[in-house]
Amino acid sequence: MLRPRPETPAPGQESVWDYPRPPRVEPVGARVTIRLGGQLVVDTTDAVRVLETSHPPVYYLPTADFAVGALADAEGSSFCEFKGAARYLDLRGGGEVRSACAWNYPDPSPGYELLRDRVAVYAAPMDECTVGGEVVTPQPGGFYGGWITKAVVGPFKGVPGSMGW
Template identity: 35%
Template structure:
């Protein structure tokens, strides 16, 4: 893509990516939506830690792309997805940086879950 304008303008702002050693899962309303040993943790100033799962380890059949998009000056444009189990759903609870800025190419083809969107959504590690 290109260099992040956020990192150029605000070099003091930290966005750190690191590999997670443990197996991680994302569960919504008792259903496992993601299960992976290849998760990237993102620690960004002013935000809670986020965990990015490889797209191939996420149940795409339980997600529906929405019209929502946001722009992060550090990571790029995010596309959003609803979780839809039929009887239960969570709006814009999953996002992906499909074309992240150069500094965050490690997020490409990965998806993160926003636990604040529902009490039924939990991201955790397994032994």
């Protein structure tokens, strides 16, 4: 499949087509929050994001910044050729539970050590996820966990027909 035509970023925006492969991990200076069941389950200014060609950023938040009892082990695991073995987590907040909606890398591969003791969360099953006060849009499709903000342009992997990108 041919690479799609990237959108042209406006000033202050990034094109996901300029992101590298293998992915890069970098600190984020913005405040990141997640609400579930009406409860603020995480509020941090210590996030990192993973940037990979054709994907909106995936935000990894410190495990220690989640509300007490918000994270619980879930069934399942997966493997990323770059980051290593991932485990899945349930997220709880305000009396609600979202099964296997989060993941982390307990022992990340070399070059991805910044992901240790951090958790990424799918935005779609949450009440609200924000970066710098902006409510994010979930990455299309059900497999990838990127968060779309006004700061990034696509097209984004996950839309129908993007499997070969």
